[in-house]
Amino acid sequence: MLGKSNRAYSNGKNPFHKKVDFKETLIVKLIFIAASLAIVVSLAILYTLLNGSIEFFLSPKVSILQFFTGTKWTPNGTDPSFGILPLLSGTVLIAGGSILIATPLGIGAALYLTQFSNKKIGSIAKPIIELLAGIPSIVYGFFALIVISPILREYFGASYFNAASAIIVMSVMILPIIVSVSDDSLRAVPRELKEASLAMGATRWETAIKVVMPAASSGIIASILLGLARALGETMVVALAAGNVARLTLNPLDQVQTMTAYIAQVATGDIPPGLAVSAAFAVGLVLFAITYIINFIAGRVVLRIQNAGKTASNKNKKLNLKKSLKIGKDTKILSSLNTNIEVKKIQSETTLGFRHKVAKVGIVLVGSCLIFASVFLGFLMYSILGQGISRLNINFLTSYPSANPAIAGIYPVILGSIYLVALAMIFSLPVSVGAAVYLTEFSKDNTYTRILRRLIQNLAGVPSIVFGLVGLAVFVRLFGFGTSILAGSLTLSLMIMPVIIVTTEEALKAIPMSFREAARGLGATKWQTVRHHVIPYALPGTLTGSILALSRAIGETAPILFIASVFAKVAPDSIFDGFLALPVTIFFWTRHPKVEFQNLAASTILVLLIILFAMNLLAIIIRQRSQANRDW
Numbered sequence: 001m002l003g004k005s006n007r008a009y010s011n012g013k014n015p016f017h018k019k020v021d022f023k024e025t026l027i028v029k030l031i032f033i034a035a036s037l038a039i040v041v042s043l044a045i046l047y048t049l050l051n052g053s054i055e056f057f058l059s060p061k062v063s064i065l066q067f068f069t070g071t072k073w074t075p076n077g078t079d080p081s082f083g084i085l086p087l088l089s090g091t092v093l094i095a096g097g098s099i100l101i102a103t104p105l106g107i108g109a110a111l112y113l114t115q116f117s118n119k120k121i122g123s124i125a126k127p128i129i130e131l132l133a134g135i136p137s138i139v140y141g142f143f144a145l146i147v148i149s150p151i152l153r154e155y156f157g158a159s160y161f162n163a164a165s166a167i168i169v170m171s172v173m174i175l176p177i178i179v180s181v182s183d184d185s186l187r188a189v190p191r192e193l194k195e196a197s198l199a200m201g202a203t204r205w206e207t208a209i210k211v212v213m214p215a216a217s218s219g220i221i222a223s224i225l226l227g228l229a230r231a232l233g234e235t236m237v238v239a240l241a242a243g244n245v246a247r248l249t250l251n252p253l254d255q256v257q258t259m260t261a262y263i264a265q266v267a268t269g270d271i272p273p274g275l276a277v278s279a280a281f282a283v284g285l286v287l288f289a290i291t292y293i294i295n296f297i298a299g300r301v302v303l304r305i306q307n308a309g310k311t312a313s314n315k316n317k318k319l320n321l322k323k324s325l326k327i328g329k330d331t332k333i334l335s336s337l338n339t340n341i342e343v344k345k346i347q348s349e350t351t352l353g354f355r356h357k358v359a360k361v362g363i364v365l366v367g368s369c370l371i372f373a374s375v376f377l378g379f380l381m382y383s384i385l386g387q388g389i390s391r392l393n394i395n396f397l398t399s400y401p402s403a404n405p406a407i408a409g410i411y412p413v414i415l416g417s418i419y420l421v422a423l424a425m426i427f428s429l430p431v432s433v434g435a436a437v438y439l440t441e442f443s444k445d446n447t448y449t450r451i452l453r454r455l456i457q458n459l460a461g462v463p464s465i466v467f468g469l470v471g472l473a474v475f476v477r478l479f480g481f482g483t484s485i486l487a488g489s490l491t492l493s494l495m496i497m498p499v500i501i502v503t504t505e506e507a508l509k510a511i512p513m514s515f516r517e518a519a520r521g522l523g524a525t526k527w528q529t530v531r532h533h534v535i536p537y538a539l540p541g542t543l544t545g546s547i548l549a550l551s552r553a554i555g556e557t558a559p560i561l562f563i564a565s566v567f568a569k570v571a572p573d574s575i576f577d578g579f580l581a582l583p584v585t586i587f588f589w590t591r592h593p594k595v596e597f598q599n600l601a602a603s604t605i606l607v608l609l610i611i612l613f614a615m616n617l618l619a620i621i622i623r624q625r626s627q628a629n630r631d632w
Helices: 002-010 017-057 064-069 085-115 119-134 137-156 163-173 175-187 191-199 204-215 217-233 236-241 259-267 275-312 317-325 330-337 339-349 352-391 394-398 411-442 447-460 464-478 485-509 513-521 526-555 582-590 595-629
Strands: none
Touching (some): 017 275, 017 526, 085 119, 085 163, 085 204, 085 217, 085 259, 085 352, 137 236, 163 236, 191 204, 204 217, 275 464, 411 526, 582 595
């Protein structure tokens, strides 16, 4: 045997090379295909929206010019009118109003956390922000309709459905996005800038406002854009609270309809079949284009910040400051760095005591942003507990849905959600992890991989209701799966894949390069290194991201509105059966005119929140244990 091996080596051949090379080539090709599915999904979205829109625009009753400039949206009746401006105005009113409220609250909270809070306050505030981020949109919609809207009707004369309740609730819903991104940007400001400002006599408040915030302006703008994109694509809050009457108005106390709310109205069957249903695809195309542009701009800004962080360590201090600030013009750089001039100007105009009083007031104001978030979360939980705790018992959990609210339960609904999410994870996890491994460990920095990364980032920002249209067109109709668990799980898997890919990539990047170098130095192949040394150490981060993606999937309503069956009163027996899920049941019971069913919706929300909090707690435990066990 040794003789054969020696002869093989003497001929310049490795007898084991062919087998190992074939195996690695096959694996690399498979994970390359997994990463390339981002292109397939993006094409499926474009195909769905364009195909439905072409069918709509080719109708003799539709004028493209009227569609983009018309001020009347009446899709039903003998003389329909399809002017998208009323839907667009409702969308801009609610998204714009929510971003106006969320921006100062989010930036203020981030500023307080990064510049003024101690570790104890930060350890309390961050879980609150994470809880707000983890609450499903259907819960916010329930709270807006059942709790906020009655207050506005009583004290401000608002209509039953109104834009103001959606604005208030949505501003809190997008608050965690602004806080998290702004927090990262503020923490990325070089420490030397703050120390120089304080050394020149500026107060902590003046340093935060005049030095730190201008330096982090790019990241703050990106956070606002990401929050705006999230608000534009939100469905359940506006579908429940804002109403379904499209009107060209900017009065927040009136009932309005957004683009996402109209698509949801089609999904629930409130729009009769015909041209009005096809209009949903045209509206979805406009919504997709708007959110894509906003996400693209925000992504470019975030990418510039990340690139600045990577190159900063290789530059001298002057270039490091310029890169970290990312302010393109020299005048802006000089204005943010020239703390001495600003301090002298302040000292000449005001006394030192007055400046310190201003600083105290400012710190209190930004600190109150966190108090607002805490009070809102407490009020939300108190309202839902007060309304739903009385029906939360074993009979409710083990009974079947019924037209009689006294005996109605959610047993098949819970099973439907479990089957749905389990299948979605089975479909999405291997593909997503494979894509992340390829992009992190095997891909080269070329045009194709940059396109893949850009597409994955864009898919993460696609409104969830658009995935519902894709599921309807591709899985229900094209593949013929019908309104089944299989179709619903495939739709959800498309939605959560970008989340798992991004979190898995971050987990893989966190593994020290020395691990890879040591394995390769001992003779391991590249795949053997990744398989036995990189993936196992990155497993806790991968599991954490997967659990968070699962928690998002189990709380999503909009993508499965087109697929879930309100008539599925029994537990499904196979993947081709119809199903009901927890968020969909909450949606239909919340819209029910009887208060008893609204109380049932509150009880169902408690069940959903218990499941979500348990999943998030599991993710936190995994993350903390992995960090404690790290020895690098």
